[in-house]
Amino acid sequence: MKGNGSRLRLLDILRGFAIMGTLGTNIWIFAHLGDLNYIFTFIENEWWASFQDFIRVFVLFLVNGKLLGLLTIMFGVGLEMKYQQALRRGRPWPGLYIWTSIILMAEGLIHFTLVMEYDILMSYGFTAIITAFIVKGGDRAIRMAMKIIGGLHGAIMLLILGLGIYLGVTGAHLSLGDMQGTVLLYKDGSWLQQIAYRLENFAMLRSEVMFVIPMNIFLFLQGIRMMRSGFFASDEKGKKKRKKLLQIGLSAGIPLNLLIFVPGGYFDLPVRYLFAPVLALGYIGLIAKLVEANEKLWLWSKLEQVGKMSLSCYVMQNILSAFIFYGWGLGLGGKVDSAAIVFIWLAICCLQIIFASIWLRIFKYGPMESVRRFTLDIVTK
Secondary structure: OEOOOOOEHHHHHHHHHHHHHHHHHHHHHHHOOOOHHHHOOOOOOOHHHOHHHHHHHHHHHHHOOHHHHHHHHHHHHHHHHHHHHHHHOOOOOOOHHHHHHHHHHHHHHHHHHHOOOOOOHHHHHHHHHHHHHHHHOOHHHHHHHHHHHHHHHHHHHHHHHHHHHHHHHHOOOOOOOOOHHHHHHHHHOOHHHHHHHHHHOHHHHOHHHHHHHHHHHHHHHHHHHHHHOOOOOOOHHHHHHHHHHHHHHHHHHHHHHHHHHOOOOOOHHHHHHHHHHHHHHHHHHHHHHHHHHOOOOHHHHHHHHHHHOHHHHHHHHHHHHHHHHOOOOOOOOOOOOHHHHHHHHHHHHHHHHHHHHHHHHHOOOOHHHHHHHHHHHHHOO
């Protein structure tokens, strides 16, 4: 499953799938004007009593945390490819990769400020720097880091899971609090007022970035180990590994992630930050299986193109969503139901596919990817 040159086609397909799937979570934040309650089940809406609420929770079951986990793993794969490239060329490590990560953090800061407060690029840039030094220590350092960091994150999430079970049994009510101020800001506030809000509340709005760093490091390292173990190889050994990944990921991931349907939000955090990556592994196996079954399917080439422009498409989809839903744009936020939100998500995905297809016919790299390469050339001269 190789594309042009030495580029592995499956990796680009998975990146494209992950980028568009990530919007499947973020679209609810945009559509409900920054109210995070709508990507969880804390709100007192019974999904079985409303078809619109069922649609929302079902889509979140499929994508919330899963595609972000998949994207995080793919970043780890990309780090490993950069590391192997540095070894082949006799370059010091981390070397230039540190600059790449710093530029990614700067891109994330700009994206956070101008577009969306829940940017993931800053977190990935910070995680990449830490992971780059772990990789330098070799396989033993990677295994040890995964045990320590993964164990710490897992223990915290299991404590939260236990607390959720206790609160569920006692009938306690969970809530993210009143977010009406945020909703009004994105409904009636200007773009400049929204920028000011993000900068004034930088620490609070970036709290998730710090919280997920242990999970991100673990998933980066998971991607590195998968790449080294041949999970993405096109030979029979790689196919067997992916088949096993499919079986384990889906058989364990689906029942664990079904906990999102438990009302009250008691299991939402463990589902998003602990169980979602398990299903993400199943998605890797599933997509790989489907690609192997019909490599010439038109969809794969389209996802591949989005994957090659993953940074550009990520920023583009958030700009489009902000324009569609926020008051300074079309102002549809809070005015459309769940079915319409899903339709808009799919429409944006189709638009991204068209954009990536046209752009890559003319240029070698996406617009954001070109800017990054240009910036890297400047700072490393």
